[in-house]
Amino acid sequence: MPALPKAFVVGHPIAHSRSPLIHGHWLAAHGLAGRYERIDVAPEGFADFLRGFAEAGFVGGNVTIPHKEAAFRLVDHLTPRARRIGAVNTLSLDGDGRLHGDNTDAPGFIAHLDASLGAEWPVSTGTAAGRAAVILGAGGAARAIVVGLLDRGLSRILVANRTAERAGALRDLDPERVASVEWEALPDHLAEAGLLVNTTSLGMGSGPPLVLDLSPLPAGAAVADAVYVPLETPLLAAARVRGLAAVDGLGMLLHQAVPGFARWFGVTPRVTPELRALVVADIEGRR
Structure with a gap:
């Protein structure tokens, strides 16, 4: 047997x-x-x-x-x-x-976006029509998510991290489509974003929240958080207040x-x- x-x-x-x-x-x-x-x-x-x-x-x-x-x-x-x-x-x-x-992790993240936003999300959020995806953080989760977005065909991905050198390392994945940006310049870059993804631990559990003004984001943009404890992070709550699509981190865990x-x-x-x-x-x- x-x-x-x-x-x-x-x-x-x-x-x-x-x-x-x-x-x-x-x-x-x-x-x-x-x-x-x-x-x-x-x-x-x-x-x-x-x-x-x-x-x-x-x-x-x-x-x-x-x-x-x-x-x-x-x-x-x-x-x-x-x-x-x-x-x-x-x-x-x-x-x-x-x-x-x-x-x-890369296909798991994309599958969760598809399930949450619909399979047409690159177009519906504007990321396939000139808007950028903005990624916060430059660790392992960020790298997997950038790979997933590249494979999905996004033409512009901006990575912001407190340590600029780590953000720059992700640029090597595709120097023509991935760029690093200064954390302090985020308000300007959010204005051109169709998708914002937090891959940092900010907002997790009892730790410090991610303090970020989402008002520059265009209408129709989507906000995703890799954190899933809690499911509703302050970032996602702020996105919902603005009427933006909010995607929690649990689906990535399930789909991967x-x-x-x-x-x-x-x-x-x-x-x-x-x-x-x-x-x-x-x-x-x-x-």
């Missing part, structure tokens, strides 16, 4: 991860007899974990903080998308036992999980209102 497929999420710490809740829901919804587990591995043990997880019966898994960059360096094969982003969040094994690394589940368990799941409600209840229950 073949062993049940098992997958994992690995990080340090890992107790906070909602990936088991997401994948457990899909396993039950599709009647699949698989398993998905949390595994806490400290950085010094991560390389050994990668070399041994197949022998432990796992077919693949997710990688979260602080291991995404280490996974990028240690896998046997990188997808072009993971290579551009410089980090891996999804692992799988091929028929020869080679370890493949992908990054599904789809490709991995499909690889490991052979079924492509859907992000449904039931799944979202389940994760929202968990978020509220931990507050």
